[in-house]
Amino acid sequence: xxxxxxxxxxxxxxxxxxxxxxxxxxxxxxxxxxxxxxxxxxxxxxxxxxxxxxxxxxxxxxxxxxxxxxxxxxxxxxxxxxxxxxxxxxxxxxxxxxxxxxxxxxxxxxxxxxxxxxxxxxxxxxxxxxxxxxxxxxxxxxxxxxxxxxxxxxxxxxxxxxxxxxxxxxxxxxxxxxxxxxxxxxxxxxxxxxxxxxxxxxxxxxxxxxxxxxxxxxxxxxxxxxxxxxxxxxxxxxxxxxxxxxxxxxxxxxxxxxxxxxxxxxxxxxxxxxxxxxxxxxxxxxxxxxxxxxxxxxxxxxxxxxxxxxxxxxxxxxxxxxxxxxxxxxxxxxxx
Amino acid sequence: xxxxxxxxxxxxxxxxxxxxxxxxxxxxxxxxxxxxxxxxxxxxxxxxxxxxxxxxxxxxxxxxxxxxxxxxxxxxxxxxxxxxxxxxxxxxxxxxxxxxxxxxxxxxxxxxxxxxxxxxxxxxxxxxxxxxxxxxxxxxxxxxxxxxxxxxxxxxxxxxxxxxxxxxxxxxxxxxxxxxxxxxxxxxxxxxxxxxxxxxxxxxxxxxxxxxxxxxxxxxxxxxxxxxxxxxxxxxxxxxxxxxxxxxxxxxxxxxxxxxxxxxxxxxxxxxxxxxxxxxxxxxxxxxxxxxxxxxxxxxxxxxxxxxxxxxxxxxxxxxxxxxxxxxxxxxxxxx
DNA sequence: CTGTGTCGTGCAAACGTTTGCAAAAAGACG
DNA sequence: CGTCTTTTTGCAAACGTTTGCACGACACAG
Numbered sequence: 001x002x003x004x005x006x007x008x009x010x011x012x013x014x015x016x017x018x019x020x021x022x023x024x025x026x027x028x029x030x031x032x033x034x035x036x037x038x039x040x041x042x043x044x045x046x047x048x049x050x051x052x053x054x055x056x057x058x059x060x061x062x063x064x065x066x067x068x069x070x071x072x073x074x075x076x077x078x079x080x081x082x083x084x085x086x087x088x089x090x091x092x093x094x095x096x097x098x099x100x101x102x103x104x105x106x107x108x109x110x111x112x113x114x115x116x117x118x119x120x121x122x123x124x125x126x127x128x129x130x131x132x133x134x135x136x137x138x139x140x141x142x143x144x145x146x147x148x149x150x151x152x153x154x155x156x157x158x159x160x161x162x163x164x165x166x167x168x169x170x171x172x173x174x175x176x177x178x179x180x181x182x183x184x185x186x187x188x189x190x191x192x193x194x195x196x197x198x199x200x201x202x203x204x205x206x207x208x209x210x211x212x213x214x215x216x217x218x219x220x221x222x223x224x225x226x227x228x229x230x231x232x233x234x235x236x237x238x239x240x241x242x243x244x245x246x247x248x249x250x251x252x253x254x255x256x257x258x259x260x261x262x263x264x265x266x267x268x269x270x271x272x273x274x275x276x277x278x279x280x281x282x283x284x285x286x287x288x289x290x291x292x293x294x295x296x297x298x299x300x301x302x303x304x305x306x307x308x309x310x311x312x313x314x315x316x317x318x319x320x321x322x323x324x325x326x327x328x329x330x331x332x333x334x335x336x
Numbered sequence: 337x338x339x340x341x342x343x344x345x346x347x348x349x350x351x352x353x354x355x356x357x358x359x360x361x362x363x364x365x366x367x368x369x370x371x372x373x374x375x376x377x378x379x380x381x382x383x384x385x386x387x388x389x390x391x392x393x394x395x396x397x398x399x400x401x402x403x404x405x406x407x408x409x410x411x412x413x414x415x416x417x418x419x420x421x422x423x424x425x426x427x428x429x430x431x432x433x434x435x436x437x438x439x440x441x442x443x444x445x446x447x448x449x450x451x452x453x454x455x456x457x458x459x460x461x462x463x464x465x466x467x468x469x470x471x472x473x474x475x476x477x478x479x480x481x482x483x484x485x486x487x488x489x490x491x492x493x494x495x496x497x498x499x500x501x502x503x504x505x506x507x508x509x510x511x512x513x514x515x516x517x518x519x520x521x522x523x524x525x526x527x528x529x530x531x532x533x534x535x536x537x538x539x540x541x542x543x544x545x546x547x548x549x550x551x552x553x554x555x556x557x558x559x560x561x562x563x564x565x566x567x568x569x570x571x572x573x574x575x576x577x578x579x580x581x582x583x584x585x586x587x588x589x590x591x592x593x594x595x596x597x598x599x600x601x602x603x604x605x606x607x608x609x610x611x612x613x614x615x616x617x618x619x620x621x622x623x624x625x626x627x628x629x630x631x632x633x634x635x636x637x638x639x640x641x642x643x644x645x646x647x648x649x650x651x652x653x654x655x656x657x658x659x660x661x662x663x664x665x666x667x668x669x670x671x672x
Numbered sequence: 673c674t675g676t677g678t679c680g681t682g683c684a685a686a687c688g689t690t691t692g693c694a695a696a697a698a699g700a701c702g
Numbered sequence: 703c704g705t706c707t708t709t710t711t712g713c714a715a716a717c718g719t720t721t722g723c724a725c726g727a728c729a730c731a732g
Binding site (some may be wrong): 009052054055056058059061062067069071072076077078080082083084086087089091094099100101102103104115116117118119120121122144184223250254279281319 | 451
């Protein structure tokens with residue numbers, strides 16, 4: 001057969017030959033050293049280091065049935081909410097010797113499904129963040145894949161959720177106390193669980209405090225859409241806006257500013273996810289949880305089941321906190 | 337041996353058995369359909385679709401010597417410069433049926449080396465963005481790996497560079513024409529080629545136009561460092577600042593604002609990379625290239641050599657453009 | 673008909689590991 | 703020193719593909 005480069009990468013077999021022992025022994029020196037004589041392990045490791053041996057994960061995964069890798073599937077890498085999660089997942093996985101695939105579905109549920117499907121055989125499992133897929137499609141995929149969801153709540157599937165409801169309730173309460181009687185929720189991506197859950201939290205809290213809550217839906221939840229929404233918002237008389245995330249809050253901030261509406265004097269703004277809160281002027285009041293922990297939890301759910309056939313359904317909840325900034329102030333009369 | 341689930345994923349062998357043909361034929365139906373009778377191909381594909389067959393990339397990569405995957409290694413996923421590149425690389429790779437590994441080195445050259453080393457056997461090649469490694473270490477790695485660098489210029493290695501020098505020269509010229517005689521360059525990450533090259537471009541252009549150029553070095557090139565730098569900057573009498581990137585430009589903008597220095601009335605600011613230019617107030621004047629194309633070029637260099645043993649050294653250059661915003665204005669006398 | 677191609681398919685080896693089982697070596701004990 | 707354990711090692715099969723080679727079938731020319 002093909003012999004690409006005769007002196008290719010060192011393999012277990014070559015090391016075994018050089019040391020005049022069996023390949024199994026070399027293999028075990030790395031995977032089950034406690035089974036071997038310490039001297040043997042030392043000799044193997046020394047030689048391996050010398051020749052620069054790196055275990056071939058493909059062969060490893062092939063025989064053991066599952067690769068030493070996990071996948072991340074998400075709607076849009078460029079959304080600042082995701083990169084910190086990715087980083088944290090990758091670091092956690094790396095500690096266990098796993099590599100990480102990344103796949104961006106461009107906000108397309110069909111593509112998302114395809115990516116999970118294609119990634120399936122080469123990974124131990126997949127962390128699917130802010131999935132846009134239909135629940136039944138996810139459940140079907142979960143029959144043949146280890147899937148852990150982040151910010152998507154589906155019964156019988158493993159998931160880690162950031163619960164923003166308490167902090168949103170707190171924000172609404174504070175706004176009410178400051179004299180705001182008319183709030184607006186500026187919504188994010190349609191198919192997003194986070195959006196549905198935040199929207200509901202604002203409406204519920206508004207109802208409890210007897211204030212008006214308008215809801216502005218957007219398609220993608222982008223900065224530009226939020227910017228544009230300010231046009232409609234100024235006309236309603238709302239004195240405070242809660243945005244789906246910080247990117248949109250930022251869009252509101254700048255959109256209002258462009259229309260001569262000052263924050264927080266004329267309008268109060270609350271963001272979410274703390275992706276750029278301290279970088280705006282004024283600094284955003286926002287709502288956020290510890291994403292590092294969210295990511296680690298999700299990754300560990302996946303890793304806990306290495307070897308086991310199926311990941312048992314788990315539900316992890318992370319509670320977000322209200323982080324006061326300078327974008328909230330007392331209500332004032334506004335042109336309506 | 338281990339038989340985890342008797343009726344596991346469909347394989348080529350099972351399909352072959354079901355259709356009463358040889359596994360080779362099934363394999364060829366996917367990889368070399370032109371060798372087969374069209375009817376055979378159709379039958380195989382139909383059956384494969386029905387049972388939900390997905391080729392096992394591990395086995396595939398094992399026998400063919402290289403995996404159907406590439407890796408991305410970079411210093412910090414959370415830096416907004418990278419995600420668009422990642423997305424573009426992943427999409428391009430996906431079109432060729434390749435998956436993408438992501439690895440974040442946390443700005444640590446040692447870790448970067450380790451990640452490339454570990455990823456090596458499971459990928460066809462690695463795109464190393466803004467590498468922090470020493471040149472000789474990279475060159476040594478390149479002996480045993482297909483590596484394409486982005487924003488790192490090393491002879492005899494494949495690389496794609498964003499050339500900001502012409503646009504920086506143009507910016508300096510414009511600033512000079514507006515009466516600025518004292519510029520500052522606020523530098524980014526120490527080990528970054530982009531930083532070295534931008535710094536040099538500012539200094540060279542300043543010299544040509546006979547203006548003073550101060551250089552402020554930072555360790556990481558962060559927003560906060562830029563913010564802090566404004567303290568020192570206001571004392572020097574510089575009337576314009578060119579920042580390593582938009583994140584730092586943003587830090588300058590807000591840092592100056594906090595000190596009562598207005599942009600562009602009191603200070604002009606030029607950013608780089610166009611990661612958030614339109615989202616600041618005023619909008620940043622910035623310098624940027626088409627990252628999509630950069631990413632695609634790098635990916636294609638890697639893909640062009642599938643099967644070939646080694647990727648030939650290539651040098652691609654993308655020229656960045658000056659994008660006028662509202663953060664540059666005429667020079668005014670400033671307290672010095 | 674026989675010889676020569678061409679096309680479609682099958683055989684079997686190989687890729688680099690892991691791992692169940694069994695054999696060999698080394699200690700323990702009387 | 704035998705015998706019995708325990709520790710350490712080796713053998714060989716298996717994972718799911720790809721691919722060099724060869725064989726059979728069929729077509730067409732001579």
